[in-house]
Each structure stands twice: as structure tokens, then as C-alpha cells.
Amino acid sequence: MSKDLKEMEVLRQHLAKHQLKLTRQRELILTAFLRQEHVTAEVMYHQLAKKDPHLGLATIYRTLNLFCEAGMAQARHFGSQTQYDNISHKGHHDHLICTGCGTIVEFENCEIERLQEEVATKNGFVIQTHRLELYGLCSRCRH
Amino acid sequence: MSKDLKEMEVLRQHLAKHQLKLTRQRELILTAFLRQEHVTAEVMYHQLAKKDPHLGLATIYRTLNLFCEAGMAQARHFGSQTQYDNISHKGHHDHLICTGCGTIVEFENCEIERLQEEVATKNGFVIQTHRLELYGLCSRCRH
DNA sequence: TATCATCTTGAGACGGTTTATCAATTTCAA
DNA sequence: TTGAAATTGATAAACCGTCTCAAGATGATA
Structure with a gap:
């Protein structure tokens, strides 16, 4: 609470x-x-x-x-x-989305975040927020 | 052509x-x-x-x-x-989007792609496609 | 190259999602 | 408590993308 x-x-x-x-x-x-x-x-x-x-x-x-x-x-x-x-009290999480059943799995990966910052800096940007979505088939939908 | x-x-x-x-x-x-x-x-x-x-x-x-x-x-x-x-003849590219002026800069980062695969595999997914967008301010809009 | 089953097109109707409108109500600073 | 200003609910309207269907185009086949 x-x-x-x-x-x-x-x-x-x-x-x-x-x-x-x-x-x-x-x-x-x-x-x-x-x-x-x-x-x-x-x-x-x-x-x-x-x-x-x-x-x-x-x-x-x-x-x-x-x-x-x-x-x-x-x-x-x-x-x-x-x-x-x-996106308030938890760190921004990204999404793994199954194109078969629509299931959404959340994940967080510091290394990816770090690389994002790197890319942004290299291009003169200061990141405010981001969105990463991976679309694919979950193990259940592949069978 | x-x-x-x-x-x-x-x-x-x-x-x-x-x-x-x-x-x-x-x-x-x-x-x-x-x-x-x-x-x-x-x-x-x-x-x-x-x-x-x-x-x-x-x-x-x-x-x-x-x-x-x-x-x-x-x-x-x-x-x-x-x-x-x-997405046909060029590799998949991701986007860096300026929230100030709307400029879109494209980038590609193999290391990020590799980590994405890693995350997907860990969760039992096989990636079909993905989308990564970084929102922020470009150098011009920051001033 | 003529035939013709099949696919595609254009125009507009349609359906679902989100925003705009506006009179009535609520909020909050004084 | 008052009143200017913001918010609400109900619904109309806008918007995007898809569907429908009759008319037209395509291309495999003979």
C-alpha cells in the first residue's frame, strides 16, 4: 500500500x-x-x-x-x-510477446539497457523512455 | 534499380x-x-x-x-x-525518436540483437521479429 | 491468342477504438 | 461558503483499417 x-x-x-x-x-x-x-x-x-x-x-x-x-x-x-x-514504481520492463496466443512475458536486461544508452549517446540523444518488444512463438505455440 | x-x-x-x-x-x-x-x-x-x-x-x-x-x-x-x-534489403533497423521534433534516426546494434535472442531462448521463445524504439531528445532539441 | 476460373480492384459501407462536445456537477482557493 | 475553473458522464463524432461486392484484370491452359 x-x-x-x-x-x-x-x-x-x-x-x-x-x-x-x-x-x-x-x-x-x-x-x-x-x-x-x-x-x-x-x-x-x-x-x-x-x-x-x-x-x-x-x-x-x-x-x-x-x-x-x-x-x-x-x-x-x-x-x-x-x-x-x-512504469512508475518498477524499472521499465520490456516485453516478450507470443504471436500465437498473445501471452506477454516481462523481462529486464541491464546489459541491453546499457547498450541502448550507448547508442543514444553516440547519436547525440538523451533517452527519456524506451520500448522493446520481442515477438515470437512461445514453447507451447510452437507445437 | x-x-x-x-x-x-x-x-x-x-x-x-x-x-x-x-x-x-x-x-x-x-x-x-x-x-x-x-x-x-x-x-x-x-x-x-x-x-x-x-x-x-x-x-x-x-x-x-x-x-x-x-x-x-x-x-x-x-x-x-x-x-x-x-525491411527487405537492409538489415532490420531500430529507431531513435526525438520527442521534441519527431526526427527518426535509425540504428543497428548486433550486440543488442544477440542479447535479445538470449533473453528469448531463456524464456522458451523463438523470435520472429522485434521492435526497439528509444525516445528522447536530440542534441538540437535539448537547447 | 482466346478462354475462363480465379484473383484483384475501387468505392463506399462498416465496426471498433478513441476523442470531442457540452450541460451538469465537483473541486478547491479565497 | 462562495464562485471561478476544472471535471464528469452520455453520447455524438472522428478516425483508422477492414469488409463487401460488382466490375475488371490476370494468367494457366488449350
């Missing part, structure tokens, strides 16, 4: 800095968002319908985009939908 | 193998496609409207997807649109 509180503070500061307001909906969505790795707006909409049947889909989209602006989430276009990943 | 011919041959073979036909439109789209790095269907639609005002947008989508199936292109969801990258 301390993690949730920490994130709530990040949100609070972002809101303050931009003259935005902390609403019941934003708190609710953040709490639910922190409990999972990858969500779509649609999925959250159904999840949260139980807690607040009047929460609108547009509000979820708006709020998830807000989280992205606050640096707490990252949008990823996958298939026809946009997935929102929690 | 020899490159174009080589690619045309790749297409021809793919078509033959799948009982598909080589049409004027497919040739036209391939030629234009090979001249650039990243395109969206929409962009090609406008480019080609000059050469063939009756070329339909659906045909461009279909053809670009065909190129993907033939292993000559790779689709990438970028922002709200799909970009098609030419």
Missing part, C-alpha cells in the same frame, strides 16, 4: 503543477491501475463498473492519458487497442 | 507460391514503397494519387499487408497510425 501512496503523491504533484484537480474518479482509477501490469481502457471500464456503475469510458481514457503525461504510465498500441502499462 | 528488381522478384515468388497475381497496382505500390523508409497507407495514397488517381486506399492497405506477409515490410503501430517499414 505504501507504493500506492507514493504514486498518489506523484499524481497529486502533477495535478498541482498543472492546475488540475484530484477527483474521486482519478483516485479510483489510479488505485485500480496500480494493481495490474497491462490494461486497456475497455478492461478497466468493466472492472470499475462494479465499484462505480456511472464511471464513464471517456473518463477512463482521459485519466489514463493523464497518467501518461504524469510519467506514471506508458501507452502501447497493440493490435487495434491501446494498452497502458504501469 | 537492381535493388528494385531484386525486390520485385521476391514479390513475384511470394505471389506464385500463394496463387496470387501480379497487378499493375502492386508493382506501382512496391516501387514507391522501396523509395522510402517509413510510410503510412494514407501517405502513400496521396503520393500515388498523382500517378494513378483511381488507386484506392483499400488497395494500398491490402498491398502493404501483402508486403508484410511476404517478409518485405513490417507494420509498426506508431501514434494512432500504422507505419510500414521496408
